Amino acid sequence: SAVISQKPSRDICQRGTSLTIQCQVDSQVTMMFWYRQQPGQSLTLIATANQGSEATYESGFVIDKFPISRPNLTFSTLTVSNMSPEDSSIYLCSVVGGVGEQYFGPGTRLTVT
Amino acid sequence: QKEVEQNSGPLSVPEGAIASLNCTYSDRVSQSFFWYRQYSGKSPELIMSIYSNGDKEDGRFTAQLNKASQYVSLLIRDSQPSDSATYLCAVNTAGGTSYGKLTFGQGTILTVHP
Numbered sequence: 075s076a077v078i079s080q081k082p083s084r085d086i087c088q089r090g091t092s093l094t095i096q097c098q099v100d101s102q103v104t105m106m107f108w109y110r111q112q113p114g115q116s117l118t119l120i121a122t123a124n125q126g127s128e129a130t131y132e133s134g135f136v137i138d139k140f141p142i143s144r145p146n147l148t149f150s151t152l153t154v155s156n157m158s159p160e161d162s163s164i165y166l167c168s169v170v171g172g173v174g175e176q177y178f179g180p181g182t183r184l185t186v187t
Numbered sequence: 188q189k190e191v192e193q194n195s196g197p198l199s200v201p202e203g204a205i206a207s208l209n210c211t212y213s214d215r216v217s218q219s220f221f222w223y224r225q226y227s228g229k230s231p232e233l234i235m236s237i238y239s240n241g242d243k244e245d246g247r248f249t250a251q252l253n254k255a256s257q258y259v260s261l262l263i264r265d266s267q268p269s270d271s272a273t274y275l276c277a278v279n280t281a282g283g284t285s286y287g288k289l290t291f292g293q294g295t296i297l298t299v300h301p
Binding site: 107116117118122166173174177 | 229232291293294
């Protein structure tokens with residue numbers, strides 16, 4: 075499986091500011107996903123990020139709030155914009171393996187005050 | 188709405204017992220099914236995948252799939268305290284086995300007590 079890293083691992087931010095989370099993979103992958111895991115909850119898919127095309131957002135998530143970049147096959151960023159305390163979550167990126175399984179990065183724990 | 192349902196638990200079993208975790212899904216065209224283990228403060232870790240009806244065994248873990256009943260389960264034999272974690276059922280709802288988004292259940296908290 076691919077080795078995935080995320081930066082930062084955690085951050086505390088003030089409301090109204092933005093944070094960009096980076097996801098780096100040690101091999102080229104076509105599809106990357108971004109998930110949110112709110113406290114005590116399961117994973118919710120934010121968007122699918124394919125290199126060379128616009129990200130595809132799930133219902134309830136919009137590009138203005140969660141802009142995503144995918145400049146190449148090993149890297150992606152997710153920005154959480156104009157943050158509020160409700161954005162306090164763990165944000166995870168994942169990549170798809172050979173038979174549809176997904177492997178997750180270590181996550182970014184975000185606290186908004 | 189494509190859904191994946193799990194009993195949130197918590198499920199408590201004694202050390203050495205069999206832990207049984209269950210999951211149902213609503214989308215009949217789902218093709219691939221996964222179990223993830225998530226320790227507190229960590230990201231999900233893939234432990235089992237299953238694509239065909241029947242049982243699939245890997246060490247102490249057995250995944251069972253019944254597509255007619257839209258049911259998938261995970262058995263953990265000889266449970267150990269280190270198995271204590273949240274177990275997430277995930278279903279590929281986009282069809283096919285080589286592509287797709289995953290829909291996750293809410294997770295079952297398992298506690299194995301000595």
